Amino acid sequence: MSTEQVTTKAAAPRERILATTRTLFYGHGIQATGVGELAEVAGVSKRTLYQLFESKDALVAAYLALMSQHGTAGERNLDRAELSARDRLLALFERPRLSARFRGCPMHNAAVELADPDHPGRTVIVAHKHALLARLAEIGREAGARNPEVLARQLITLYEGATALATSLDEVEPFDFARSAAETLIDAMIDQTGQTAPSS
Amino acid sequence: MSTEQVTTKAAAPRERILATTRTLFYGHGIQATGVGELAEVAGVSKRTLYQLFESKDALVAAYLALMSQHGTAGERNLDRAELSARDRLLALFERPRLSARFRGCPMHNAAVELADPDHPGRTVIVAHKHALLARLAEIGREAGARNPEVLARQLITLYEGATALATSLDEVEPFDFARSAAETLIDAMIDQTGQTAPSS
DNA sequence: CATTGAGGATACCGATCGGTTTCCTTTCTT
DNA sequence: AAGAAAGGAAACCGATCGGTATCCTCAATG
Numbered sequence: 085m086s087t088e089q090v091t092t093k094a095a096a097p098r099e100r101i102l103a104t105t106r107t108l109f110y111g112h113g114i115q116a117t118g119v120g121e122l123a124e125v126a127g128v129s130k131r132t133l134y135q136l137f138e139s140k141d142a143l144v145a146a147y148l149a150l151m152s153q154h155g156t157a158g159e160r161n162l163d164r165a166e167l168s169a170r171d172r173l174l175a176l177f178e179r180p181r182l183s184a185r186f187r188g189c190p191m192h193n194a195a196v197e198l199a200d201p202d203h204p205g206r207t208v209i210v211a212h213k214h215a216l217l218a219r220l221a222e223i224g225r226e227a228g229a230r231n232p233e234v235l236a237r238q239l240i241t242l243y244e245g246a247t248a249l250a251t252s253l254d255e256v257e258p259f260d261f262a263r264s265a266a267e268t269l270i271d272a273m274i275d276q277t278g279q280t281a282p283s284s
Numbered sequence: 285m286s287t288e289q290v291t292t293k294a295a296a297p298r299e300r301i302l303a304t305t306r307t308l309f310y311g312h313g314i315q316a317t318g319v320g321e322l323a324e325v326a327g328v329s330k331r332t333l334y335q336l337f338e339s340k341d342a343l344v345a346a347y348l349a350l351m352s353q354h355g356t357a358g359e360r361n362l363d364r365a366e367l368s369a370r371d372r373l374l375a376l377f378e379r380p381r382l383s384a385r386f387r388g389c390p391m392h393n394a395a396v397e398l399a400d401p402d403h404p405g406r407t408v409i410v411a412h413k414h415a416l417l418a419r420l421a422e423i424g425r426e427a428g429a430r431n432p433e434v435l436a437r438q439l440i441t442l443y444e445g446a447t448a449l450a451t452s453l454d455e456v457e458p459f460d461f462a463r464s465a466a467e468t469l470i471d472a473m474i475d476q477t478g479q480t481a482p483s484s
Numbered sequence: 485c486a487t488t489g490a491g492g493a494t495a496c497c498g499a500t501c502g503g504t505t506t507c508c509t510t511t512c513t514t
Numbered sequence: 515a516a517g518a519a520a521g522g523a524a525a526c527c528g529a530t531c532g533g534t535a536t537c538c539t540c541a542a543t544g
Binding site for chain 4: 318319320330331334339340
């Protein structure tokens with residue numbers, strides 16, 4: 085009757101599989117990665133994989149949930165308590181690491197690859213973007229923005245655009261331009277009435 | 285030896301095939317569309333398809349070239365001579381038609397789907413973005429922007445971001461927010477010195 | 485009318501897909 | 515030491531992939 089350790093024992097293969105999805109699904113694409121190849125790289129048999137995940141679609145959903153939870157470096161910067169609200173918003177546009185070829189936002193890439201609007205992963209994608217929007221609005225409010233929701237929408241657009249352009253052009257400069265635009269937008273949302281306008 | 289009409293006769297199937305790529309490659313995704321299915325929908329045999337296009341990759345490149353040449357509605361708005369330079373820049377952010385499910389930028393989607401950086405389509409993608417950048421800078425210069433290249437980079441980021449977000453969230457509102465942000469950025473690039481500042 | 489070439493229909497190729505099943509080894513529990 | 519469960523290796527399934535080859539129809543040309 086001792087099923088106590090089952091979860092502990094099952095943990096190892098599951099983590100290895102999910103770690104491999106981060107490499108292959110993200111690096112090579114979801115459709116381009118076969119279940120067999122993924123299992124092999126993870127050092128797991130297909131048999132084990134399929135008793136941990138119902139189907140490839142379910143595995144994709146788990147992969148997206150993992151990526152959503154982890155977030156990008158820029159997204160994690162939004163929680164850096166040592167920065168001012170304004171600086172946190174700007175830190176969103178930190179250049180992605182050049183190591184491990186940058187391939188854009190895993191959520192959005194999945195939305196592009198999985199044309200089917202009923203794919204189980206779609207929920208995760210939409211939830212992630214909504215959560216990011218809410219977080220941006222919250223920080224925007226803290227920064228004193230007159231309309232935090234609009235600012236959040238504008239900033240997420242810049243972030244998404246920098247990510248997409250960086251993917252299409254295979255360069256990271258778009259993040260720098262996005263950041264400069266974000267600065268202008270944030271200040272336009274805070275100043276304008278002139279009440280906080282600096283000396284210069 | 286009369287090969288005079290060859291091009292004319294070959295035109296019909298070729299156009300039918302390319303028209304079908306716009307439907308299937310764009311609507312369902314490139315990887316998700318098989319050559320057999322595409323030929324069938326185009327009303328053409330695989331035999332004919334493969335004697336018009338060397339391979340699926342070549343067909344994809346032709347599809348991308350076609351989409352690049354045609355451009356989106358927003359991109360075509362950049363040439364509307366009846367509008368001022370500023371209004372042309374803003375017209376870039378016209379909401380995409382709701383008919384025929386919007387699925388984002390075909391170029392960028394291809395960049396996401398075709399992880400291989402050596403795919404023949406990559407050239408078309410990069411060239412398209414560079415051309416758009418140049419056009420935006422040109423119009424920005426005409427509008428009197430202090431730094432047209434930077435403005436172009438900022439605007440293309442917004443445009444790309446609106447497109448990507450609209451795809452991920454399956455809604456068109458991102459274009460409205462992108463447009464409002466563009467207005468702020470454009471005006472910040474033109475005014476600022478105060479020489480054209482309005483009364484209010 | 486006879487010839488020629490384009491092109492549709494279709495079968496075929498080897499490879500790979502997502503997913504299932506069988507067999508056997510390893511390892512932990514009692 | 516004995517027994518049970520986990521999991522790796524690998525065969526297998528039907529379906530589909532990109533791509534090729536065969537056969538036959540049809541339409542325009544001389």
